């Protein structure tokens with residue numbers, strides 16, 4: 001009789017549930033079951049001692065993987081990053097708008113060359129898997145072929161969209177409204193729900209293009225993403241700029257401009273959202289829009305961020321607005337969500353926000369993203385029945401009482417921020433190691 005194949009992974013295991021709860025096994029076994037068709041699902045997690053008794057006849061040399069000092073967590077969700085900005089992550093930063101002009105736009109223009117885009121896509125998405133990121137939402141350049149290469153290299157539940165840039169942009173990147181709409185329609189048709197409609201931001205995408213494509217995305221139930229209220233200078237610029245458009249002249253806020261353009265909604269991800277008025281919070285709540293907090297990108301210049309300010313998650317949560325974490329590569333300096341989690345705890349801790357724990361950071365870097373992307377029923381945590389998508393991290397030595405203590409040590413043991421990538425011992429996606 002054909003049987004289902006069991007595989008066992010032994011390590012410390014963390015399974016995030018919400019902001020305050022994370023299941024923890026100091027010495028646990030994750031049991032994965034693979035069907036005859038080759039589909040793997042998580043069967044259960046249990047303490048090693050119990051697993052030894054229960055599965056005494058199933059443990060073999062070939063199906064038990066033991067990670068000494070390893071820590072298993074779900075694959076990370078990075079809910080806002082630009083794969084085409086990998087080369088500008090560590091460029092000098094003084095402020096958002098200058099940094100875009102000086103470094104980011106010229107770099108993105110290079111993706112017009114197919115061979116450049118192809119080789120960079122291969123390299124970038126390989127590194128992303130190695131950093132343990134298996135979900136999220138990603139910005140590509142304006143070029144259709146760059147989107148195609150990214151789509152063919154990416155592993156995991158990562159939505160990707162080409163940015164639309166029809167105004168206030170350098171010549172090398174600026175599209176006509178007609179071309180921008182065509183390329184968004186191409187992306188939606190070709191990639192369906194793997195695509196995310198991506199008007200770069202209100203400064204660079206004219207309202208006609210935004211609205212036409214947003215309404216189509218809404219009809220097709222496709223996600224949308226953009227940047228909202230990252231810096232005061234950007235907000236001022238947007239409010240001035242939109243006075244020229246009759247339908248937007250009376251808009252009272254940046255958020256309202258997106259609302260009028262059809263950009264808000266339950267399948268909308270707004271990056272940064274730092275400087276918001278109470279009326280904007282209400283609008284985000286009533287439209288069920290989700291926000292993405294990018295702490296390492298918004299961090300002070302001395303911490304390699306753009307110095308944009310700090311998202312106030314307490315205000316956001318009080319309104320019941322959903323949010324998750326993102327790296328914002330290349331505004332953010334490092335790819336690893338461990339670095340983003342560290343920055344989150346550090347910056348909010350400095351402000352005395354005691355709710356900013358590592359347990360919260362882990363939830364917001366995994367399951368919260370999956371919930372927003374509507375895939376939490378099958379991924380984002382390690383609950384029984386979900387896909388076998390997880391990361392094994394290099395854990396600290398010693399014994400650990402709880403999830404918070406373990407995470408604090410795990411992240412604290414890394415001296416150089418660039419080394420967070422190296423903390424990943426293995427990334428498993430759908431039961432296979434990448």
Ligand SMILES: [Zn+2]
Pocket residue numbers: 080081082227271328331
């Ligand atoms: Zn961004």
